[in-house]
Amino acid sequence: MSELLIEEKNIVIPGEEIAKGMDFLPSTGTFREGESIFSKNLGLLEVRKHVIKVIPLKGQYMPKGGDDVVGIVRDIGFSTWSIDIGCPYHINLTVSDAVKEYVDLSKADISKYFDIGDIISVKVTNVTKSKMISLTMKSYGARKLEGGRLLKISYSKVPRLIGKKGSMIGMIKEKTNCRIHVGQNGYIWINGPAEGQRLVEKAVDMIEAQAHTNGLTDRIKEMLEGVKND
Amino acid sequence: MVNKENFKKYVLELYEKNNRPDGRGLLDYREPIIIETGVSKNAEGSALVTIGKTKVICGVKLEVGEPYPDSPDEGTMIVTGEFTAMSSPEFEPGRPGEKAVELARIVDRGIRESGAIDVKKLCIKEGEKVWTVFIDVFVQNHDGNLIDASALSAIAALLDARFPKIEEDGRINYNEHTEKLPINKKPISCTVIKTGDYLITDPNFDEEDVSDARVTVITDEDGIINGMQKGGTAGVTKDEIYKCIEIGLEKAKELRKHL
Numbered sequence: 001m002s003e004l005l006i007e008e009k010n011i012v013i014p015g016e017e018i019a020k021g022m023d024f025l026p027s028t029g030t031f032r033e034g035e036s037i038f039s040k041n042l043g044l045l046e047v048r049k050h051v052i053k054v055i056p057l058k059g060q061y062m063p064k065g066g067d068d069v070v071g072i073v074r075d076i077g078f079s080t081w082s083i084d085i086g087c088p089y090h091i092n093l094t095v096s097d098a099v100k101e102y103v104d105l106s107k108a109d110i111s112k113y114f115d116i117g118d119i120i121s122v123k124v125t126n127v128t129k130s131k132m133i134s135l136t137m138k139s140y141g142a143r144k145l146e147g148g149r150l151l152k153i154s155y156s157k158v159p160r161l162i163g164k165k166g167s168m169i170g171m172i173k174e175k176t177n178c179r180i181h182v183g184q185n186g187y188i189w190i191n192g193p194a195e196g197q198r199l200v201e202k203a204v205d206m207i208e209a210q211a212h213t214n215g216l217t218d219r220i221k222e223m224l225e226g227v228k229n230d
Numbered sequence: 231m232v233n234k235e236n237f238k239k240y241v242l243e244l245y246e247k248n249n250r251p252d253g254r255g256l257l258d259y260r261e262p263i264i265i266e267t268g269v270s271k272n273a274e275g276s277a278l279v280t281i282g283k284t285k286v287i288c289g290v291k292l293e294v295g296e297p298y299p300d301s302p303d304e305g306t307m308i309v310t311g312e313f314t315a316m317s318s319p320e321f322e323p324g325r326p327g328e329k330a331v332e333l334a335r336i337v338d339r340g341i342r343e344s345g346a347i348d349v350k351k352l353c354i355k356e357g358e359k360v361w362t363v364f365i366d367v368f369v370q371n372h373d374g375n376l377i378d379a380s381a382l383s384a385i386a387a388l389l390d391a392r393f394p395k396i397e398e399d400g401r402i403n404y405n406e407h408t409e410k411l412p413i414n415k416k417p418i419s420c421t422v423i424k425t426g427d428y429l430i431t432d433p434n435f436d437e438e439d440v441s442d443a444r445v446t447v448i449t450d451e452d453g454i455i456n457g458m459q460k461g462g463t464a465g466v467t468k469d470e471i472y473k474c475i476e477i478g479l480e481k482a483k484e485l486r487k488h489l
Contacts, residue, residue, distance in 0.1 A: 117233055149236050194243030198251055 008047045011057075011212075012039040018052055029054030043156070044212060057212070061087045061155040061185040063133050067124040068141065070183030072150065073114045079105050081114050083122065083135060086155070086185045091133045093122065098137040119145045119189050121181055145181060148191030151204050155186035157211040161204065168207075168217050175224040176200050199224055238425070238440040245428040252434065257477060259432040263488050265382065267390040274407065275391025279383040282434060283373035285317075288365065288383035290391040290411075294354065294402060295362040305352020305360040309338035311367045311380065318372035318435070332461070336377055337367060337384045339457035340417040340448035346385065348412035354396070361393070363411075374434040377446050377459075378485070381419035386489055388413055416489055417456050418482035419448040422474040424466060429473060431481055445471065447478030451486060 002021025006012060018030065019037045026032045029041045030052050039045070041056040063069070063085065071091075075082035080092040095103050099113055114120060123139040136142065153161060161182060162169045173180055176199045178192030190200050203220050210216055241251060248256060260282035270276035273289035297304060311334030313321040321327075326334070341347065352361040365387065367380045392407035423433050423441040433441060442464035448457040455475065460466065466474075 119233070147236055149233055149240060194240050195247065195249070197240055198244060198249070198253070201251065202253075 027053040069185040070187035151188040277386035285370035286379040288387040291364040297360040302357040304349040344415040344417040344456040351412040374438040420478035420481040445474040
């Protein structure tokens with residue numbers, strides 16, 4: 001006898017009982033105690049068949065293996081770059097993970113590959129239990145993002161920014177003529193005409209504020225078209 | 231900011247089309263400008279000014295002190311500025327830095343040079359006892375244009391201030407207040423920043439960050455310039471200074487309506 005106590009897409013608070021019985025499985029943002037499943041975060045409840053998830057409304061990005069993220073080069077070491085991907089741990093990208101060719105470290109100045117302030121698209125390969133995080137550039141799409149600017153959004157709202165099968169991000173790209181690269185950590189790189197960049201920034205702010213509401217794609221579309229007609 | 235050069239390129243491209251990152255015109259102030267007075271219980275007068283996300287609080291305290299020997303019948307005034315560490319990542323706790331001192335000096339200059347406070351009326355006993363006015367400006371949140379917000383909060387707090395009661399035995403009773411402070415003028419500061427060849431008012435934090443120069447013009451209601459201050463590394467031509475004064479006079483009129 002299993003039953004769901006709260007309907008899907010409702011907001012739950014930490015410690016709130018979501019479901020009773022062993023037929024449901026706790027996923028991210030939830031835990032099981034006894035026969036019940038409780039929420040860990042303040043967030044939106046999501047139920048996929050038997051799997052229960054809570055998507056936090058806000059929070060710090062926690063990297064996990066396989067994430068494609070956008071990072072900023074903060075410092076250069078002897079053979080590493082220190083990368084900021086918006087998580088609370090220190091992350092180094094080593095030369096061997098970043099560059100395909102052979103680099104003679106006794107002679108080379110590695111700032112010619114990436115310099116401080118550069119924005120890169122990079123993949124998280126592994127996160128250990130003690131939160132040692134390794135990154136790699138040897139992945140499809142991993143590269144230095146030339147020019148452009150960085151915007152930020154809460155990582156939990158990235159799925160909303162992308163939309164179903166990329167509908168939202170595709171529309172924003174089309175309407176603004178901007179190139180946009182979204183990392184799973186909530187860092188967004190944009191480049192393009194100034195007016196388009198301004199609209200992207202406005203759209204991102206709108207998504208950040210209204211991610212939990214319905215019909216957001218239509219409102220964003222309206223906003224992008226409305227401003228253009230003025 | 232990660233990439234200042236690219237951001238500057240972006241804003242210049244927008245300025246060329248008479249547009250801003252938040253959609254304003256080049257010389258528009260953020261709306262609404264909110265002035266709340268009487269926000270502090272312990273101060274004789276106080277005001278909280280909100281321009282966009284910028285928040286500045288100002289408190290006026292009155293104490294009895296000795297006058298300066300060269301002006302025995304005049305009250306004194308001291309302005310201090312402080313950036314609380316919570317207001318922006320770039321501010322550290324500790325004694326006021328260069329920027330905070332500059333801010334306080336600009337606010338001080340506007341009030342002192344315009345003769346906003348009738349200092350003769352602050353005299354209690356000539357040569358012995360006068361009121362000392364402490365104007366303390368605290369930046370609560372930094373999203374650009376701190377100078378205008380601070381100057382506005384200072385004059386709003388002065389207009390709100392009342393004298394504490396002096397008892398018969400000479401003690402000051404801060405729980406009871408009597409008449410309002412004698413304020414004659416309302417000096418308003420308007421800061422114009424220069425980015426590239428464009429003149430802009432009321433920049434937000436990011437716009438201010440990539441600006442080249444800044445000119446502050448303080449004017450009173452008669453259109454008299456009470457003070458000016460130039461900041462930033464780039465030079466400003468004579469024509470641009472005249473343009474800044476013109477903008478300053480016009481914007482001061484708009485800002486004065488909020489008092």
